[in-house]
Amino acid sequence: MSALRVEDLNVHYGTIHAVQGVSFSVGEREIVSIVGSNGAGKSTIMWTLAGVVGRSGGNIEIFGERLPRKPHEVVARGLALVPERRRLFTPLSVEENLVMGAYRRKKGKDLQDDMERCFQLFPILKQRMGQRAGTLSGGEQQMLAISRALMSRPRVLLLDEPSLGLAPIVVETLMETILRIRGEGMTVLLVEQNATQALEISDRGYILEAGRFQKSGPGPELARDPQIIKAYLGG
Ligand SMILES: Nc1ncnc2c1ncn2[C@@H]1O[C@H](COP(=O)(O)OP(=O)(O)O)[C@@H](O)[C@H]1O
Ligand SMILES: [Mg+2]
Structure with missing residues (x-):
């Protein structure tokens, strides 16, 4: 069974047909990347999966069940988005951002355990707990954004x-x-414009152009495909 299955997804912004009949799947514990230049429709696919942007057509399943269309219901089903440009609560502390990520659950020991798991991945965040998110370095902000998503215990x-x-x-x-x-059991869908490294770590990749997939294949194979390098990877 696929962790995520997207079939014939279509998304419109008014008259703009941003995603045009896209189909793909992500197997359990797979890393799959979608690669494409600016404006290809990558974020639109992500926001649609997260239930923030509405779709004009298509089916989305998570672990064989129809994905709901409301953001909080999507999170409850085990899907968590780390959005482009991170969108942290910059005036709030690192700790407060992490607590926000767990908003569905009550406080207490679970919360503490989940934070510890984040600190194992990103030890620096523990030292930064009381610091405002907006004052972190870019790399630390990305660590925090990922951690905040992990706090919802996604699949x-x-x-x-x-x-x-x-x-x-x-x-x-x-x-x-x-x-x-x-490695800890998560399924990952990754979207990147600067894509060589993303493809290198991906089991499979899809090349998105103007809202449609042009090509797909094993990640490292795509990363070394001369045609793809020329067109998408700035080679
Ligand atoms: N909120 C919006 N309203 C209207 N058009 C949008 C909106 N967001 C994105 N678009 C358009 O949809 C297309 C895909 O955008 P996007 O998904 O952000 O691409 P990517 O993430 O690959 O750069 C672009 O043509 C973009 O201009
Ligand atoms: Mg984008």
């Missing part, structure tokens, strides 16, 4: 351009972390 993690604005060395660490998160 499927959606990452929209997590490497945006990060130094290459930080991106490398981030990719290793994504592999670790998958």
Whole structure:
């Protein structure tokens, strides 16, 4: 059974047909990436999965069940989005941001345990607990955004351009972390514009162009495809 199955997804913004009949699946514990240039429709797919943007057609299933259309219901089914540009609560502390991520649940020991799990992935966040999120470095903000999503105890993690604005060395660490998160049993859907590293760590990848998939295949294979490098990977 697929963790996530998307069939013939269509999304419109008024007359703009942003996503045009996209179908894909993400197997349990797979890392799948969707790669495409600016405006291809990557974020629209993510926001639609998260229930924030409405779809004009198509079916979405999570672990064989129809995905609800309201954001809080989507989170309850185990889907968590780390949005593009992170969208942290910047005036709030690291701790407060993490608590927000667990808003569906009550406080107490569970919350503490979940925070500890985040600190195991990102030890620096423990030292930054009382610091305002807006004062963190770009890399630390991305760690916090991922942690905030993990606080909802998702089964499927959606990452929209997590490497945006990060130094290459930080991106490398981030990719290793994504592999670790998958290693702990998570299913990951990753969207990236700067895509070589994303494809390298992905089991499978899809190339999105103007709202349609042009090509798909094993991630590392796509990352080394000369045609793809020329068209999408800035080679
Ligand atoms: N809120 C919106 N209203 C109208 N058009 C939008 C909106 N958001 C995105 N679009 C358009 O939809 C297309 C896909 O955008 P987006 O999903 O953000 O692409 P990507 O994330 O791949 O850069 C673009 O043409 C963009 O201009
Ligand atoms: Mg985007």
